[in-house]
Amino acid sequence: MEKRVALITGAAHGIGWAMVNRFYNEGYAVGLVDLPQTNMNSKVAEYGYTEDHILLIEGDLQEVDFLQEIVNRCMQKWGRIDVVVNNAAWRTTDSLRTSSLEVWNKTLAINVTAPAFLAKMVAEALIKQKKSCVFINMSSIMSELVAGYASAYVVCKGAMESLTKELAVLYGRHGFRAVAIRPGNVKTSLSSDYTDAGGNNVSAKLVEEIEDRTPEGRSASANEIAAVAIWLASSDASFITGTAITVDGGLSSNFSSYASKRRLKSDEF
Numbered sequence: 001m002e003k004r005v006a007l008i009t010g011a012a013h014g015i016g017w018a019m020v021n022r023f024y025n026e027g028y029a030v031g032l033v034d035l036p037q038t039n040m041n042s043k044v045a046e047y048g049y050t051e052d053h054i055l056l057i058e059g060d061l062q063e064v065d066f067l068q069e070i071v072n073r074c075m076q077k078w079g080r081i082d083v084v085v086n087n088a089a090w091r092t093t094d095s096l097r098t099s100s101l102e103v104w105n106k107t108l109a110i111n112v113t114a115p116a117f118l119a120k121m122v123a124e125a126l127i128k129q130k131k132s133c134v135f136i137n138m139s140s141i142m143s144e145l146v147a148g149y150a151s152a153y154v155v156c157k158g159a160m161e162s163l164t165k166e167l168a169v170l171y172g173r174h175g176f177r178a179v180a181i182r183p184g185n186v187k188t189s190l191s192s193d194y195t196d197a198g199g200n201n202v203s204a205k206l207v208e209e210i211e212d213r214t215p216e217g218r219s220a221s222a223n224e225i226a227a228v229a230i231w232l233a234s235s236d237a238s239f240i241t242g243t244a245i246t247v248d249g250g251l252s253s254n255f256s257s258y259a260s261k262r263r264l265k266s267d268e269f
Contacts, residue, residue: 010088012038014188018222061114086115111156132175168242184248216249
């Protein structure tokens, strides 16, 4: 029996690496996509993953030719793609008031345009072979809940949920599904690099505020997000498409008090 194939962007760290581990250990072959400087080779070697079931693809998601290369290399190696996890993200803490156009455009290019066109290219390749896949798009509770910072990132996460619905409608009759995962705060490097307007790291303070308002009283682990993804990719979730699954320990249910307090302090960013 052929191995199922998962293609994961932003694979070298955090949620992406947790996804790699979970899908590989569940019997998938995995295509890992990330920047050249992320040193994926050493991590794969450290974990003892076999070359037959791993494909490392390094490049910049802002380049459309690289997106096509990702699809081509996966199809050449395995002849199929069963799951695409659009996980790669780039973020600054700038609000719209402080963001430059360059930062804004880069954020949208990596966080929205790349996932959209990667999904399009995957779908086109698979439809030619009468195959399909599941698109899993990483969103955030920030898609609906605004806290007064990281404006471009927040806008992108809202766009990812719209993209998820669009993919579900466009390709559903061809057997594709599309689902977004909407985490709250997750313990990753991305949640440890918040800086204020003066360049000071305020991550510990910010995470403490978030966890204080999370009913579970903590942040999620990356493995908890990966567990949701592996389920969404399975036949047990075969009728779930065009929607978002919230995994936030209850934070969105208690977000209004946090957001109000944070907006009062938004000049920090």
